[in-house]
Amino acid sequence: MTGIDDLRTDAAASRPLGALYAGNARSVMLRGWQATRSTNWLVVVSGFFEPIFYLLSMGLGLGALVGTITTESGQEVPYAAFIAPALLAVAAMNGAIYDSTWNVFFKMQFAKLYEGMLSTSLGPLDVALGEISLALLRGALYATGFMVVMQVLGLNLSWWALLALPAVLLIAFGFASVGMAVTSFMKTFQQMDWINFLLLPMFLFSATFYPLSVYPQPIQYVIQVLPLWHGIELVRGLTTGQVDVGMLWHVLYYLVMILLGLVFTTRRLRALFLD
Secondary structure, three states, X not given: OOHHHHHHHHHHHHOOOHXXXXXXXXXXXXXXXXXXXXXXXXXXXXXXXXHHHHHHHHHHHHHHHHOEEEOOOOOEEEHHHHHHHHHHHHHHHHHHHHHHHHHHHHHHHOOOHHHHHHOOOOOHHXXXXXXXXXXXXXXXXXXXXXXXXXXXXXXXXXXXXXXXXXXXXXXXXXXXXXXXXXXXXXXXXXXXXXXXXXXXXXXXXXXXXXXXXXXXXXXXXXXXXOHHHHHHHHHHXXXXXXXXXXXXXXXXXXXXXXXXXXXXXXXXXXXXXXX
C-alpha cells in the first residue's frame, strides 16, 4: 500500500462512518451544478416548460369542456385545479429522475467520474448524497416555477398549498434516491430505456388526469402501489385543502423510498469502486 493509501485509510478510520462518508457531499453537488449550468441548461429549461404545456393544453383547453371534477373525498374542483397538483408532482419526479439516472449513468459508465472521486477522501455516501442533492435541486427548481404558474392562474385553492413545496421536495428526494440506486445496476443504453418505459405508464395512470375511481377495482390496487400516485395524492390534498391524517401514509411511503435508495446506492458504489 502506498503512502497516500495509508493516509486515506487513517482518515477513513477516524471518521464516524469510516470509508463510507467524509462529510463533503456538498462538493459533489456543486461540481454537478456547475457542469449542468455550462452544458445542460437547455435540457433544464425544456424540462421546466413541459408540465406547463400539459397544464395549458389539458387543464385550460380540455378543462373548458370538462368543467368540474369530483375528487376522491367528494369535493368538486375545476379540472385545471385537479390536474395542476398532479403535474407539479410529475415535474418534481422528472427533474429528479433525469439527474439521478441518465446523468449518473454517463458519469459512471463513460466519464468514469466516480472512480476519480472515490480515489480521494470522498466516500460512496458522499457521492450518493451529492448526486441525489443535485437531482433534488433540479426537482425543486421545476416545482417552484410551476407553483408560481399555479398561483398566477388561481389553481391553489387553499393556504395549505404553502406546504406543497416541502412535499414536492420529499417526492423529488424519493425518486432521486431510488433512481440512482437502480441506475447503478445499468450497463447499456438499452437497459436505461426501461426507466422511461416504466415512467410513462406511471405518469398516465397515477390518477394524473382522472380520479382513481374511474378504474376497475383491481387496477386501483395496482395504482395505489405506485410512488407517483402517493406523491400526487399528497400534493393534490394540500393544494385543494383536503388535508387529513391519512396523508401521513404518503409521507411515510417516501421516507421509506429515501432510506432504501440511500442504502442501496451507497452499498452499490462501494461494491463497484472500493471492494
